[in-house]
Each structure stands twice: as C-alpha cells, then as structure tokens.
Amino acid sequence: MPAQHPTAPPVRDPAGFAVFYEQQFDAVLGFVTRRVDSPHLAADLTADIFVAALENAHTYDARRGAPVAWLYGISRNVISAHFRGCTRELHAVARITGRRLLDDEDISAIEGRIDAARAARRMAAAHAALSDPLREVLDLVVLDGLTTREAAQALGISSASARVRLHRARKALRTTGQTRTDSREAVLEATQ
Structure with a gap:
C-alpha cells in the first residue's frame, strides 16, 4: 500500500518540490509499474508525471484529498495519454531519453519492481x-x-x-x- 504523505506540492518552490518528489516517488513508481511492463517506459512515465505535477502544483487543493490522490489523478492522465499514442515523435523521444538516463543498476531495480508487480x-x-x-x-x-x-x-x-x-x-x-x-x-x- 503506498504511503500517505501529508506534504502538499509547493507552488513555485523547486527545492520544496524536490522534497515532495522524494516523498511521493515510490507511490508514483508503484502506480506506474502496476500498469506497464517495460522499465524504460516506467521511468519515462514517472518522470512525465512529476513534470506534470510541478507544472500543475497550483491546482492542488488539500480540501479535496491527500496529495497521493492528486498525483494518482495526474498519473492516470499521463499514462492514458501515452497509451492513446500522443504522437509518434513524442513517443520515440521519450523512449530514447529514458534509455540514455538509465544504467544497468537502474534497469535491474525497475525490472525487480515490475516483476514484483x-x-x-x-x-x-x-x-x-x-x-x-x-x-x-x-x-x-x-x-x-x-x-x-x-x-x-x-x-x-x-x-x-x-x-x-x-x-x-x-x-x-x-x-x-x-x-x-x-x-x-x-x-x-x-x-x-
């Protein structure tokens, strides 16, 4: 079960968002690995989700629920957009970018999470x-x-x-x- 964290996404605070990212990373990566079976795709989508969260931090409303629920809503939208096939170019760039950033240890760790899920x-x-x-x-x-x-x-x-x-x-x-x-x-x- 993903951990529930009380910290809200900070608006216009990159350092604060880094803390938020660290707190929520496992929950978001878990959400993604339950839905995809490629470590490269999981890494790409997780990065895309946090980019979208940073861009939309101003939309978070604590009265509507926990930050993880807000992130899962963003995650759902990002994953759905991916599977609808936004554009071939975006898909190709995302795959290539993710592969350049992952070393063998990263791939093994994500493959382990995928196997576990x-x-x-x-x-x-x-x-x-x-x-x-x-x-x-x-x-x-x-x-x-x-x-x-x-x-x-x-x-x-x-x-x-x-x-x-x-x-x-x-x-x-x-x-x-x-x-x-x-x-x-x-x-x-x-x-x-």
Whole structure:
C-alpha cells in the first residue's frame, strides 16, 4: 500500500518540490509499474508525471484529498495519454531519453519492481472486461489503496458515483468469478 504523505506540492518552490518528489516517488513508481511492463517506459512515465505535477502544483487543493490522490489523478492522465499514442515523435523521444538516463543498476531495480508487480498486472488483466469507469475506480481503491473519496477526487467524480461504481465492479467480478475483490487483504494475498 503506498504511503500517505501529508506534504502538499509547493507552488513555485523547486527545492520544496524536490522534497515532495522524494516523498511521493515510490507511490508514483508503484502506480506506474502496476500498469506497464517495460522499465524504460516506467521511468519515462514517472518522470512525465512529476513534470506534470510541478507544472500543475497550483491546482492542488488539500480540501479535496491527500496529495497521493492528486498525483494518482495526474498519473492516470499521463499514462492514458501515452497509451492513446500522443504522437509518434513524442513517443520515440521519450523512449530514447529514458534509455540514455538509465544504467544497468537502474534497469535491474525497475525490472525487480515490475516483476514484483506482475501478479497485480495479471489481476488487472482478469478484470479487463469491466467498463472503463468501473475498472478505474476499482484500480484506484483496490490496487492503489486510495479511499473511495480519494479515488473520486482522482477521477473528478462525486464520492457517491465512486461508491456506486466500486460496488458494481465488485459485484460484476463476483458474478463472473474472475477474482475476489471483497477486501484489500484478498488482493494483497493474491499479489504475494
């Protein structure tokens, strides 16, 4: 489960943002490695997420939830944009840039994280038959450990809508018998 950090992203303070980056890096990289299987792509997307967070630090509102929920919303958007294939040039530049910055030790560490998250990716693939809105809430709550309210914030929907979507997703998975999603503990058992 990603650590919840109380520090908000500082606006116009590069030194303060560096502290925020250090606090949130593991949570964001974990979010990414649960969704991709390439260490280079994971490194690129994680960097892109923090660039977007720095550029959008002024949009963070502590009243709407924890910084990690805000970052997961940004992460979701960055990853979705990547998979929609922004442009061929951007995709090629991102891959090349990431490969130049990674040494063998970095690649081994990210590959280790990807291997550790492989079971979680298999579980996510098992519920691929769910509609996107249901799957997004389920992922944020069950895989990423957000509360329903934080998931609602990350998705830009009401808490009531998030609860309904989560209930429907769990019901659909129970009905099809694809996986147990009754509790976070069941998911953690399955990923070990």
